[in-house]
Amino acid sequence: MSDVKIKKEILRFFYENKNEYVSGEEISASLGFSRASLWKHINKLRLDGYLIEAVPHLGYTLKSTPDKMYAYDISRGLTTDIIGKQKIWHYESLKSTNNRAYELAEKGEPEGTLVVAETQTSGKGRLGRKWISPKSGGIYFSLILRPDMESDKVPVITLVAAVSIQRAIKKICDIDAGIKWPNDILIDEKKVCGILCEIKAQPDMVDFLILGVGINVNTPLKKLPAEATSLKNESSRSVSRRKLMRQILTEIEKDYIKMKKEGFISLREECKKLSTVLNKRITVKEYSSSFEGIAKDIDEKGALIVKKKDGSRKRVFSGDVSIR
Ligand code: BT5
Numbered sequence: 001m002s003d004v005k006i007k008k009e010i011l012r013f014f015y016e017n018k019n020e021y022v023s024g025e026e027i028s029a030s031l032g033f034s035r036a037s038l039w040k041h042i043n044k045l046r047l048d049g050y051l052i053e054a055v056p057h058l059g060y061t062l063k064s065t066p067d068k069m070y071a072y073d074i075s076r077g078l079t080t081d082i083i084g085k086q087k088i089w090h091y092e093s094l095k096s097t098n099n100r101a102y103e104l105a106e107k108g109e110p111e112g113t114l115v116v117a118e119t120q121t122s123g124k125g126r127l128g129r130k131w132i133s134p135k136s137g138g139i140y141f142s143l144i145l146r147p148d149m150e151s152d153k154v155p156v157i158t159l160v161a162a163v164s165i166q167r168a169i170k171k172i173c174d175i176d177a178g179i180k181w182p183n184d185i186l187i188d189e190k191k192v193c194g195i196l197c198e199i200k201a202q203p204d205m206v207d208f209l210i211l212g213v214g215i216n217v218n219t220p221l222k223k224l225p226a227e228a229t230s231l232k233n234e235s236s237r238s239v240s241r242r243k244l245m246r247q248i249l250t251e252i253e254k255d256y257i258k259m260k261k262e263g264f265i266s267l268r269e270e271c272k273k274l275s276t277v278l279n280k281r282i283t284v285k286e287y288s289s290s291f292e293g294i295a296k297d298i299d300e301k302g303a304l305i306v307k308k309k310d311g312s313r314k315r316v317f318s319g320d321v322s323i324r
Helices: 003-016 024-031 036-045 070-074 097-106 155-173 231-235 241-262 265-273
Strands: 052-053 060-063 089-093 114-120 136-145 176-181 184-187 188-202 208-215 281-286 288-297 306-307 313-316 320-323
Touching: 003 024, 003 036, 003 060, 003 070, 024 036, 024 060, 036 052, 060 089, 070 089, 070 114, 070 241, 089 097, 089 306, 097 114, 097 155, 097 188, 097 208, 136 241, 155 176, 155 184, 155 208, 155 231, 155 241, 155 281, 176 265, 208 241, 241 265, 281 306, 288 313
Parallel strands: 089 114
Antiparallel strands: 052 060, 114 136, 136 208, 176 184, 184 188, 188 208, 281 288, 281 320, 288 306, 306 313
16 A cells, blocks of 8 residues: 555544544554554654544544645545546645646656645746745645647636636635636636646647646735735635645536537536626737737637727637736
8 A cells, every 4th residue: 555545544544533532453453554554654644744642542533634735635535537536746845836747747647647735936827927826825736637639729728627616616615706818716806816727739739738726725915916815815714725626626527528528618608607807898918919809708719709999809819818
């Protein structure tokens, strides 16, 4: 059994017997360990931050758990088939989870592999921008996906993920967030989540795709840019990062499978309903130029359709939108 699996199995005893003592004999017999080996693993969990009390004749009890995104804690109770069901790589600190996931994908790690970090020292936004990733409090993860898909259809993946994450936030925090095309999730015009999709492609087809997500969950506002908010700030209570993470993986899997079967069309209406820009007067910045217009539609390839002042319609595939 791998270390991760052993930790998960031991924790299962504690979670199933909350506030009770579980005898070492019972745990070790059930897992086929010696008592000494169980002791060794209990100590490893303690080093991870689990407060486990041992009382002679009674056994062990779990007093508190650390607020960490350990693989065995994310996968506990996760009912997906692919997403998050391969190896979960957890790091205290990384430059960027997207970079790490890219390296792993190049080495052949399968679809559904997840990279999570407690903090990022060079978290990336689009076009070389930074994603501020304070330690503890935020969720920073990247998923390896290997869709059988043409490269020009990739923008829809970002929108599909935005729909999934919006729904997960609604289910866990009861907050109605909106999607600002193409990759932001906002609450009352403040950014709570950003998505960065990077690909490696053959001439026409996607080789693999890295879906990177950053969410301000319990992050103190003073550590974030002025235009940002956190889920804790909006709901006035701490949010379980692990619970939210599991819900996000569940929603992504559902929507990803749907998208692969039926195309973006199946999620387009939901995406449009949640859009914060449709029917608004906007400015679109594309690299060095910008133009104004009214956001009219999101088409089947995920492009934003903007009606310009002269009445013509422009399809925008990437860019920054601001509402005027
Ligand atoms: C994004 O870019 O919003 C994509 C962010 C993706 C971050 C995830 S974290 C896990 C994975 N690994 C990575 O290295 N990246 C991904 P963009 O639309 O370019 O927005 C970037 C802008 O958002 C910055 O220029 C700031 O204005 C703002 N920003 C930076 N950090 C923020 C934060 N924590 N919360 C809200 N806004 C932030």
